[in-house]
Amino acid sequence: MKHVVFAHRKLSFGGGERVLLEQVAALAPLPVKVSVIFRKEPGKRDIEPELRQRNPNVVEVLHLPGALGAFRWLRQTRPDLLVLCNHKGVQRALPWLARFGRRIPTVLTLHEHYERHLRKYRGVRGLVDRWICTYDFTAAVREHLGTAPCRIIHPLYPRPEVRPVDAEARRAARRALGVPEEGVVVGYAGQMDARKATADVVRFAARLGERLREPLHLLLAGREDRDYAQSIQDALEDENLASRCTRTGPLEDLSPAFAALDLYVMTSRNEGFFPLALIEALERGVPVLAPSVGGIGTMLRDGEGGFLIPKPDDRKPIDGALLQAGAARIAPLLADSAAWEAQRAKAHAFGTALTRNYDAAAKFREAVAPWL
Secondary structure, three states, rough: OOOEEEOOOOOOOOOOHHEEEEEEHHHOOOEEEEEEEEEOOOOOOOOHHHHHHHOOOOEEEEOOOOOHHHHHHHHHHOOOOOEEEOOOHHHHHHHHHHOOOOOOOOOEEEEOOOOHHHHHHHHHHHHEEEEEEEEOOOOHHHHHHHHOOEEEOOOOOOOOOOOOOHHHHHHHHHHHOOOOOHHHHHHEEOEEOOOOOHHHHHHHHHHHHHHOOEEEEEEEEEEOOOOOOHHHHHHHHHOOOHEEEEEEOOOOOOHHHHHOOOEOOOHHHHHOOOOOOHHHHHOOOOEEEOOOOOHHHHHOOOOOOEEOOOOOOOOOOHHHHHHHHHHHHHHHHOOHHHHHHHHHHHHHHHHHHOOOOOOOOHHHHHHHHOOO
């Protein structure tokens, strides 16, 4: 059997890890042995059970963080293909392996077009046989990383049909989470950390609440990074929202959190193609507000179930004036029940259409076929 090694940053839940999982699952129909190595958070193997369940040919999942360990392991293992994504140890090992006559065919997955992201791979650009980009930023790859072929594969995978959330299901979800059944509920569900800039969700909610006649409640559902939790608390206190906010902490299932919302708000400093959380909100008929970072601005149709914050860079937080402008735009629509129901319908239609008839698994198999 051919042997494919996936080298990744971590195995805890995240958008990049979802792409890893789907790439591994895409090889399940093939007689290919699979190994997965990762470099960070050895105690968090959140997706390992699903990796093994969706591809029975996964033979090992190894925490292998450093360059020396990666060098020795790859030199001994001699895989037929390496699928690499942000594993610094492997990136440092590859040039040394080449010097010792071990040139491993390499496909490298890129999630972001930002120069600082692409710079990470300059040391291996001459050893990469194919770039996989999660949206079309081929020009940036050509500028910073050279002329190896690019394949555009959107991380859009078939999903079970999700019905839009009706008023009764929305109230039930709110009861389950301890959120007020009436009034406007806005918020965020997912990982919360400095990159996601969740404190700006709090600041947006405050600006929106100032413009609404109905009471506003803020829902923050998911795992809070320990070093970032105080920033969220500080924002809640600064905006006098602490008594009107539910923070659930980690949830095994985030579905009720999405169902409870009138508006899903994302204020990330940067993103890849199109975060899964946006799809999960949209397909349930929950309109979203998101920055125009990564591939979001290429896919989300402004005013059609989603609203864009025109964020000009990938490092600084969203300017307060942009949060204020977003609140001013959305508040009148939220206050008009018919207008907001129309936005809900558009959100559901767009969210379900995104993943319909797009076979990313087949596209990945095609991209790696020359080595298998």
